[in-house]
Amino acid sequence: MTFSQQLITWYRNNKRDLPCRRTKDPYFIWLSEIIMQQTRIEQGTPYYERFVDAYPTVKHLASADEQEVLKLWQGLGYYSRARNLHGTAQEIMTGYGGIFPDTHADILRLKGVGDYTAAAIASICFDQPHAVMDGNVMRFLSRLYGIAESIDRPETKKTIRAIAEKNIDHRNPGDFNQAMMEFGATVCTPANPGCLNCLFQRQCIAFKNNTVGRIPARNSKTAVRHRFLHYLVITVTERGTEFICLNKRTGSDIWKNMYDFPCLERTLDKTLLRLPAQEFDELLNSATPEFGEVSNPFIHILTHQKLHARFYRIHYDKKIDLPCLLVPVKDIHNYPVPKLIDRYLSKIFF
């Protein structure tokens, strides 16, 4: 039995039953692969099912509003994936006549689709022998071949890709790719891998050398940046309806096209001191406000940032000129917000 035959046999006997494995429709495979990028299967699967329900065809997705797509994506993170997903659905409608491209080269041109996703779609949907290179595959193969160089180096990734391409089953490239990933995800895991019962223990260089714990190696991580956010939570009552002031984030910062509140950012405030009210004058075009409740600090961790946020409430009895979007509080659930804001809202308002 060749390596790929052993692996595929193992896969057919041990694979998890996932919703996204019940189809070969390129639209659904694309959707699932974008959702699963840098995301654990268990975390992404509920989102996949909600997207399939909401947008059963690429045409449905293309016709949606971006805000609606972001709302459905809310909580999953890396929101550029959702923006690109939506934009690419429209591109498929207008540029490809609604038909998903069927060659690796054309799939790779789609925005939001890189080497990994193009290979996954091409192999699973169209039986094209392109090997996927994701975290699971790189871990499994770097251990199996005892590759100790950092997998962050493109050179190392090329070496591993060559191994995968050499071993890919040309009859079942989709199963081979999924088997590689499934094996990495369930047996050759980052911590406490199942080496003792591993099918490939005899061939595994890292196991032989007792270096499984050090492979794969990665570059040192970049430093975490601390940010201190002072959020103004303005509410206004007008004819018995309560409104809240939202801010749509634009530009190249985190959470693009998501909503939060008007904000003052400080970088030197190591302790997130309470700001005096007049510091907010620049946001308000009006007289210094009187705060209602001022929250304790909220800590929110991103990959390269640690956010320290404080929320300052202000209430007005009538509408004034405000530099933000005034939304009825009861409609907040229509607006995509980052997890930090969602945490605050559910603690204070809901």
Next chain:
DNA sequence: AAGCCGGGGCG
């Protein structure tokens, strides 16, 4: 080549 972009789960 390196930085940036979220959020969650695990040891």
Next chain:
DNA sequence: CGCCCAGGCTT
């Protein structure tokens, strides 16, 4: 706490 996850885009 640190690490990693069915990665890709920007600089």
